[in-house]
Amino acid sequence: MSSNNLTIDIDTHGLITDLQKLIKIPSVSARKQNLEECAKEIVEMMKRIGIKAELLYLEREQKNSTIIPPVVYGEVKSKSNPNGKTLLFYNHYDVQPEEPIDLWDFGPFEGKIDGNLIYGRGASDDKGELVTRLKAIEYFLKNRGDVPINIKFLVEGEEEIGSNNISNYLKKYKEKFEADIVIWEFGYIDQKLKPIISLGMKGLLYVELTAQGASRDVHSSLAVLIENPAWRIVKALSTMVNEKGRILIKDWYKEVKKLSNEENKVVNSEPFDEDGFKKEYGISKFINNLKGKGVKKALICEPTCNISGLYSGYSGPGAKTITPSKAMAKIDFRLVPNMDPAVQFKRLENHLKENGFEDIKITKIHGEAAGRTELNNRYVKVIQNSANEIFGDSIISISSAGTGPMFDFIDLLKAPCISIGGTYIFSRIHSPNEYARIDLLEKTTRCMIKIIDNISISSL
Amino acid sequence: MSSNNLTIDIDTHGLITDLQKLIKIPSVSARKQNLEECAKEIVEMMKRIGIKAELLYLEREQKNSTIIPPVVYGEVKSKSNPNGKTLLFYNHYDVQPEEPIDLWDFGPFEGKIDGNLIYGRGASDDKGELVTRLKAIEYFLKNRGDVPINIKFLVEGEEEIGSNNISNYLKKYKEKFEADIVIWEFGYIDQKLKPIISLGMKGLLYVELTAQGASRDVHSSLAVLIENPAWRIVKALSTMVNEKGRILIKDWYKEVKKLSNEENKVVNSEPFDEDGFKKEYGISKFINNLKGKGVKKALICEPTCNISGLYSGYSGPGAKTITPSKAMAKIDFRLVPNMDPAVQFKRLENHLKENGFEDIKITKIHGEAAGRTELNNRYVKVIQNSANEIFGDSIISISSAGTGPMFDFIDLLKAPCISIGGTYIFSRIHSPNEYARIDLLEKTTRCMIKIIDNISISSL
Numbered sequence: 063m064s065s066n067n068l069t070i071d072i073d074t075h076g077l078i079t080d081l082q083k084l085i086k087i088p089s090v091s092a093r094k095q096n097l098e099e100c101a102k103e104i105v106e107m108m109k110r111i112g113i114k115a116e117l118l119y120l121e122r123e124q125k126n127s128t129i130i131p132p133v134v135y136g137e138v139k140s141k142s143n144p145n146g147k148t149l150l151f152y153n154h155y156d157v158q159p160e161e162p163i164d165l166w167d168f169g170p171f172e173g174k175i176d177g178n179l180i181y182g183r184g185a186s187d188d189k190g191e192l193v194t195r196l197k198a199i200e201y202f203l204k205n206r207g208d209v210p211i212n213i214k215f216l217v218e219g220e221e222e223i224g225s226n227n228i229s230n231y232l233k234k235y236k237e238k239f240e241a242d243i244v245i246w247e248f249g250y251i252d253q254k255l256k257p258i259i260s261l262g263m264k265g266l267l268y269v270e271l272t273a274q275g276a277s278r279d280v281h282s283s284l285a286v287l288i289e290n291p292a293w294r295i296v297k298a299l300s301t302m303v304n305e306k307g308r309i310l311i312k313d314w315y316k317e318v319k320k321l322s323n324e325e326n327k328v329v330n331s332e333p334f335d336e337d338g339f340k341k342e343y344g345i346s347k348f349i350n351n352l353k354g355k356g357v358k359k360a361l362i363c364e365p366t367c368n369i370s371g372l373y374s375g376y377s378g379p380g381a382k383t384i385t386p387s388k389a390m391a392k393i394d395f396r397l398v399p400n401m402d403p404a405v406q407f408k409r410l411e412n413h414l415k416e417n418g419f420e421d422i423k424i425t426k427i428h429g430e431a432a433g434r435t436e437l438n439n440r441y442v443k444v445i446q447n448s449a450n451e452i453f454g455d456s457i458i459s460i461s462s463a464g465t466g467p468m469f470d471f472i473d474l475l476k477a478p479c480i481s482i483g484g485t486y487i488f489s490r491i492h493s494p495n496e497y498a499r500i501d502l503l504e505k506t507t508r509c510m511i512k513i514i515d516n517i518s519i520s521s522l
Numbered sequence: 523m524s525s526n527n528l529t530i531d532i533d534t535h536g537l538i539t540d541l542q543k544l545i546k547i548p549s550v551s552a553r554k555q556n557l558e559e560c561a562k563e564i565v566e567m568m569k570r571i572g573i574k575a576e577l578l579y580l581e582r583e584q585k586n587s588t589i590i591p592p593v594v595y596g597e598v599k600s601k602s603n604p605n606g607k608t609l610l611f612y613n614h615y616d617v618q619p620e621e622p623i624d625l626w627d628f629g630p631f632e633g634k635i636d637g638n639l640i641y642g643r644g645a646s647d648d649k650g651e652l653v654t655r656l657k658a659i660e661y662f663l664k665n666r667g668d669v670p671i672n673i674k675f676l677v678e679g680e681e682e683i684g685s686n687n688i689s690n691y692l693k694k695y696k697e698k699f700e701a702d703i704v705i706w707e708f709g710y711i712d713q714k715l716k717p718i719i720s721l722g723m724k725g726l727l728y729v730e731l732t733a734q735g736a737s738r739d740v741h742s743s744l745a746v747l748i749e750n751p752a753w754r755i756v757k758a759l760s761t762m763v764n765e766k767g768r769i770l771i772k773d774w775y776k777e778v779k780k781l782s783n784e785e786n787k788v789v790n791s792e793p794f795d796e797d798g799f800k801k802e803y804g805i806s807k808f809i810n811n812l813k814g815k816g817v818k819k820a821l822i823c824e825p826t827c828n829i830s831g832l833y834s835g836y837s838g839p840g841a842k843t844i845t846p847s848k849a850m851a852k853i854d855f856r857l858v859p860n861m862d863p864a865v866q867f868k869r870l871e872n873h874l875k876e877n878g879f880e881d882i883k884i885t886k887i888h889g890e891a892a893g894r895t896e897l898n899n900r901y902v903k904v905i906q907n908s909a910n911e912i913f914g915d916s917i918i919s920i921s922s923a924g925t926g927p928m929f930d931f932i933d934l935l936k937a938p939c940i941s942i943g944g945t946y947i948f949s950r951i952h953s954p955n956e957y958a959r960i961d962l963l964e965k966t967t968r969c970m971i972k973i974i975d976n977i978s979i980s981s982l
Contacts, residue, residue: 224841264743268841277804281952282854283724283923285828286767286820287799287808292829293763300760303753305878307746339747344737348747360746368745369752370835370844376852377833381684381728381887383854383925384830392836394742394843418765427841463743465843492741 070201070508077197077503078180080107082173084155084189085182089219091156097131097219100155104192104217108136111196112203113215118238120230131156131219133231135238138199138213140518147517148212150241152471152479153192154221157184158492165494179497187491188247190498191483191506192217195245198510210518214241221247224428225467232474241477243441243517245510246468249483251502252333252457257449257509260481261442262362262434262461263468265397267406268370268427271295271414273389279375282383291389292374298419299391302367306350309367309395311413317400321363321460325437328458329358361463366396392427396465403429433468434461435478444520445480448512452505482509530661530968537657537963538640540567542633544615544649545642549679551616557591557679560615564652564677568596571656572663573675578698580690591616591679593691595698598659598673600978607977608672610701612931612939613652614681617644618952625954639957647951648707650958651943651966652677655705658970670978674701681707684888685927692934701937703901703977705970706928709943711962712917713795717909717969720941721902722822722894722921723928725857727866728830728887731755731874733849739835742843751849752834758879759851762827766810769827769855771873777860781823781920785897788918789818821923826856852887856925863889893928894921895938904980905940908972912965942969 089100101117108115117132134155140146160170160183168174170183184190195215202209216239218228232239250258273291280288303309321329334357340346352360370393375386395410397403407426414422435442437460449456468479484506490496549560561577568575577592594615600606620630620643628634630643644650655675662669676699678688692699710718733751740748763769781789794817800806812820830853835846855870857863867886874882895902897920909916928939944966950956 266843268843275805280803281924282826282828282830283821283856283925284803285826285854285856286824286923287812287817288803288805289809290829292832293759293767296756296759296829296832297765299753299756305757307753343740343744343748345735345748349749352747357747361743364746366742366745368742368843368845369750369756370742370842370846371837372752372756372832372834372846372849373837374829374832376831377850381852381854382830383726383728383828385828386830386832389832390837392841394745394841396743396745463746464741465743 070511071205072197072201072504072507074500074504077193077507078175078500080196081180081185081190081193081498084193085173085184086171088160088171088183089156090159091131091220091223092159094129097156101132101134101217101219104134104155107196108215111200113138113199118231118235120227120234130227133219134215134217135235136215136217138203138209140210140212141208143210143518144212146211147243147522148214148241149514149517150214150216150239150244150477151195152244153195153215153217153247154188154219155192155217156219156222157187157189158222162494167495178500180500181495181497183496185496185498186485186489187496188221190503191248191485194484194503194507195510197507198514201507201511202514209514211514213514214239228467229470229474232470236474239475241475244471244475244477244479245513246479246481248485249481250485250487252487253335255453256455256457257453257482258457258459259442259446259449260459260462261437262399263432263464263466264461265401265403265432265469266428266430266465267395267397267403269393269407269410270425270427271298271391271393272423272425273421275385275387277387279384279387282385285385288385290385292386294419294422295374295389295391298414298417298422299369301417302413307366309365311409313409314406315365318365318398319400325460328437328460329362330355332358332457332459334358362459362461363398365398365401368394368396370394397432399432399434401432403431430465430467431469432461433472433479435472435480439478440522441478441480444516444522445482445513448516449482449509451512452509530971531665532657532661532964532967534960534964537653537967538635538960540656541640541645541650541653541958544653545633545644546631548620548631548643549616550619551591551680551683552619554589557616561592561594561677561679564594564615567656568675571660573598573659578691578695580687580694590687593679594675594677595695596675598663598669600670600672601668603670603978604672606671607703607982608674608701609974609977610674610676610699610704610937611655612704613655613675613677613707614648614679615652615677616679616682617647617649618682622954627955638960640960641955641957643956645956645958646945646949647956648681650963651708651945654944654963654967655970657967658974661967661971662974669974671974673974674699688927689930689934692930696934699935701935704931704935704937704939705973706939706941708945709941710945710947712793712947715913716915716917717913717942718917718919719902719906719909720919720922721897722859723892723924723926724921725861725863725892725929726888726890726925727855727857727863729853729867729870730885730887731758731851731853732883732885733881735845735847737847739844739847742845745845748845750845752846754879754882755834755849755851758874758877758882759829761877762873767826769825771869773869774866775825778825778858779860785920788897788920789822790815792818792917792919794818822919822921823858825858825861828854828856830854857892859892859894861892863891890925890927891929892921893932893939895932895940899938900982901938901940904976904982905942905973908976909942909969911972912969
């Protein structure tokens, strides 16, 4: 089978040079830097391939002079099968900041090649993934003069800062984006070179709690009289979870569904290198001494209440005896399917009120529901078969532990979203020396071609 | 009476110029700045007055090249009464840092006079207090050629950073410092211009708690697996006090004694401007809705467990989704008489162990026992009578809410320590625009003269 697939004649040289071209544009969304420039370059790339491409904007951008980065929209209609299925590739052209710069061995925006590896910010996340998809379409147009199904692209510029405008784009340009299947922006390939086909993302509710004491930090001899806001925050937080990490807010788990037997079987069969993971993060055990299936279930199914930040008073060396005037906690709750961020926020508000913490101010910073495609969705099998043809094997995962705007796609487009791609699991995304493996970029390009072909010939 | 006291002919002009001279030396102990220079200037001042003066050092200073500031020792033997009583003035020549500099209306080290006020860092705390005492001795030597009792001075250079070496100085030079009565470095004068004669200081145990998670901050999608040290600190802290601020550590209050009936009466009679205090600190109520006597008792008798600092993870704007690798809390416990900082530290260690927080590291930063002179000590009455003669009235306070090295003096010198001085209660010590009231410096100088005369004629 693999010899057959190797005959899929893709343009590896073009793949590398296109990826280098994109890496060289430092499109760091956290700094609102070079975003439109990068989007325009992608439009040009698409046009050269034969993809109809344009930049989409949100109206309020022009009005408010707030710079919302454009979305790249690309489209190729199938000449032979214009009323057939439509596949939408979701990707992003923005990247994480390159800091800390001194830990890079090569320039983060250079695209240096070293053997099988190409280094640079975005090499894997997500410029490398995008290029494999562009090259797959190029393959069809160059070799067959047509695509067997309709293809669309949505490439956004705010993924690394929370995709705050994606739902507005999806609403405004709904007709353009309509599709039968969405291929998600990335997919991991594990140590044994098996692609992980992931069917979901967790949701997120991010809040900030603040407590106010005296109008300024005061000498702590007055702690007998003046309420300490750090104690208020500590006391409030301690009512929110028990010692096992179980969230104690009323009805928090009310809508959470158990896994089906079939889902359970899939979770069980997923490989997970516990020792490798512990070594990577310098820990000797998991929370609650989780092991085996418990670890994998937690990553997929467990809602969390995590303290991302905690701050009050003096944090320098030695002693300073003050009763602080302010205390702050940043909390992120990961959500699983059926949990509504707005409802969970209300429950948190009620919890604090009912426990006597009316004085604590709660600010909602971000809310995003979990998205998940059903295991028995018919596209899952087609994609898995395609991946197996190219990689020999693959892994199905019910959900990633991370968060992305998958819910918006599923909810607004009513289409399944499936995550598959070419990001090697240790390719240091978000970190210094991010790289992509050229062999995996090639294989992934072939995998995308396979997926498109197989969708066209399947009775979906 | 007051007309009689006004005839005590003190050198106001010299008082002001000497104070200006000292303010102009920025002896900031937090920065180890100009300390020896200031100490030498005081030795010169003392010598000009006729006080035998020298600088004392700790040996390990020379050996370790750690700069421990010298102590100024001053002494005047009474010619007429060399075997009579000895009074030791305890003061300090170091000052708090002047920051924030932009909030000063005059140069913090200028000594600017504006009507009745002299501005500058140290104007009240503690250079102003020291100068009143020097001028009192000058009065005796100039007008009578003798002091009626033996006088000693101990002027240290580390009070503002915790007096870490004072007990070593007291031990090494014990014979020099032996005294029958110690007049403490400062004393407040309230809004109605009544001096507050305070007989004690609270103690302090200052610790830092740290918890460690993964070897680096990790993406919070992993919070299901990796223990969050911020939760460990929050959970540990929440076991330490209840919602009313009562400390839950076993035996914490074991050695705390109730006030005697007499002490209770004194606490009750002490004035306290609740509304003024609330306004000053921008609060609408006191902890546990304390009122009246409760407020005053808390300040004097209540041990506290105060969070001075709390830090973990991300404290910038917006959202960052991490599980922090570290969390830290700085806690200061104010102690009352009979509580031993070393014993209380052990109790805290045991508490954390017994509650399952063996993973939390505890570092002791500072420990100092409370010091208190008995209300019925015979010197109290003499000093109160002296203050009443000069100020018309005075207030006795069993203890300040603050901390100072009084325990070391009481313990090592076996002498009562009484706090009386000329620091106006709103004179902004430790803050921008610190000032001293010239009228109160004059009155306080007369009060010191009165105290010395009255000790010499009392049958103590």
